[in-house]
Amino acid sequence: MIHFDNVSKRYPGGHTGLSNVSFRIEAEEMVFLTGHSGAGKSTLLKLIGLLERSSGGQVHVNGRNLTRLKNSKIPYHRREVGMIFQDHRLLHDRTVFDNVALPLVVSGLGHKETGRRVRAALDKVGLLHKEKEPPVTLSGGEQQRVGIARAVVSKPPLLLADEPTGNLDPELSREIMDLFSQFNQVGVTLLIATHDIELITRMNKRILTLKKGTLDGDTQAEGSA
Amino acid sequence: MSLSTLLRAPQIWLQRHAQVALSSLGRLFNNSLASFMTCAVIGIALALPIGLHVILNNLQTISGGWDSGASISLFLEQSVSDEQAAALAQKLRLHQRIESVELVRKDAALAEFRRLSGFAEALEALDNNPLPALLVIQPKSDYSTAETAQLLVRELGLLPEADIVQLDLQWVRRLQAITVIAQRAVLVLATLLGLAVLLIIGNTIRLEIQNRQAEIEITKLIGATNAFIRRPFLYTGFWYGLFGGIIAWLLVAISVTLLRGPVSNLANLYESAFDLSSLDWMNILALLAGSAILGLIGSWLAVGKHLSAVEPS
Known part of the structure; x- marks a missing residue:
């Protein structure tokens, strides 16, 4: 790999x-x-x-x-290549859902399929109930999990994480x-x-x-x- | 890629574009005061040349009307009798370049002169009528421009009966020459102000890119192509241009409405039914399309220059 x-x-x-x-x-x-x-x-x-x-x-x-x-x-x-960062690198003017959806939006996936995959990814990291919140209202650990959901939502074969637990x-x-x-x-x-x-x-x-x-x-x- | 995803691709593409267009529009409205000021500056810059263009168009309507209405006054020799004049008029009516000929007999000319000049008593003292017969000739519309009418004047001047042939177009021509200069000036002004609009939009987009640097970096990290990142900024530029164009249109329309009353007053004093015309639909469409395209070009230049500088670290 x-x-x-x-x-x-x-x-x-x-x-x-x-x-x-x-x-x-x-x-x-x-x-x-x-x-x-x-x-x-x-x-x-x-x-x-x-x-x-x-x-x-x-x-x-x-x-x-x-x-x-x-x-x-x-x-x-x-x-x-899914990338996860110590400082999460989330967009703070968008909801958790929109942050996680970004890789799918970027690669031009359809609306319905995007929603389905984003919810699956958020469910995986246990944050489905926070999908409409802006990231700033989340704790550090939760923000990191949003970052992880974003990295895996497009199902990349390879994940890179740079000090993912640095602040936790x-x-x-x-x-x-x-x-x-x-x-x-x-x-x-x-x-x-x-x-x-x-x-x-x-x-x-x-x-x-x-x-x-x-x-x-x-x-x-x-x-x- | 399966057939169904292939078929759905254009639909998704459209969906995404509509989404980006609307979200960049929403962004403008979220920051409505700043956006309005930018649009207003663009609008004013565009309104100036457009307004001048409207004024010129109106001037051309006026001078054009005079030009094509030009008639030729053919004063005949004193020795030519009314009967001979009538015969000549009849002959000229058959001329291929002449639409109509009106004969003013010596007596009629005298009567009119008496009525209008105030020299009635002095004229009483004369033994005979000093005025020649007059043919008022209306050239056919194909021959009624300043140049072709001039040819006809020369031809009529060669008639043995002719004394003086008058085509009073000199000032119309001067006005036309001035109009041509003014048109050129408006074109230069429009180019300069169009350039100013490009710079305004370019600078606004540059600031926007700076403000959204973090977002651009993150989107690039996630695998966004340059085209994807460029798109919202291009739409923003497009909206700035379009709204600037709409403001320019409103400014010109309001100005024309404000001027219409006084202008028709003035026209009445000249016994003219002249009506100040504003922008027609074609003009408005061209203005809006042009300003939107200016917006696109302005943002394209800014995005091309500044976006490549933003790379994730």
Whole structure:
């Protein structure tokens, strides 16, 4: 699903985001990405969502060579990658329903089908009763769940999450992780960046560790091959 | 893609467009004072050249009426008798470029002169009638423009009976020349103000893009194409242009209504039934279409320049 081959990212001004990172994530895997802040976690996710382009090496996502993808094709790539952010990135002048519907509106889905899918996604994250509320009236955990509903509503094969539990207490963090596990069980590939070591050791999944822009560790889940 | 989704695609496309058009309209109404002021500025900028255009049209109606109504006065030699004049009139009636010929006999001319000039007593002192017979010639409508009437004047001047041939069109021509200059000036003014409208709309859209930067970033993150993001701004520009055009139309219509009374008073003093005309439906349609297109172009330019600068980070 994701294949990094000797990928580097240098920013103008000389700062190095990633250097010579190579790894492979298969479809239906659930992988954590960890490391100190500044280690390159966000950079790595941005390269996958094509928010940034690599300066060296090859990035393949979902059978697509992102290094060669034209700018005009980027939107179509992003539709296949659900992205979840620490700061939720919701539109505060629209209702929860409209926020979740956005990816479907963007890809031009019909009215009825949109409504059906949005309600299914909101139901999944347990927020169906809040569909008409504006996001600001929701708690941090609820807003994050709206963000998750928006990321999964178009049923992308790959979900990326950047510090999804960064601002949440342990209880809520566990709930979010449970949701992710459920998506994984129905075949979605997940890559979750977090520095919450305690949380991810408990999850018992593969962990990629970044250190100063290089891949420092790749530990498989215990008990798996 | 199945056949049914393929068939439903245009319907969904229309649905989405209508939705975007309406939501951008709603956005304008939500911020009604600011939107109204922008539209008013556009309206005033458009009303100026449109108003001048209406005035020019009216001037052309007036001068055009005079032009085509031009008749030629053919004063015959003093020696030509009334009978000879009548014969000549009869002959000229058959001329292919002449619509009608009115004969003013020497006596009739004298009587009219006596009545109108106030020289009645002085005329009594004369032994014989000093006035020549006069043929008032109306050219056929195809030949009644200033140029063709002039040709006819030259031809009539060559008649042996002719003394003086008068076509008093000089001032009409001057007025026409001035009108042409004024038309050019209005065109220049319209171009400049049209450019101003483009800038106004462009700037308004630029501010709108800045205000909605977060929204644009998020929509791009989710996989929106540039066309999708561009669409609401284009509709906003379209609405600004259209409403600006409607305001311009209202301003011109109100001005014409206000001027109509005094102008018809003046026309009455000149014994004319002239009526100030306003914009006809074709003009109004052209104005609204033109202003809406200006709005579209203005927002297109702004969106093209500023939207690509907004990339998610």
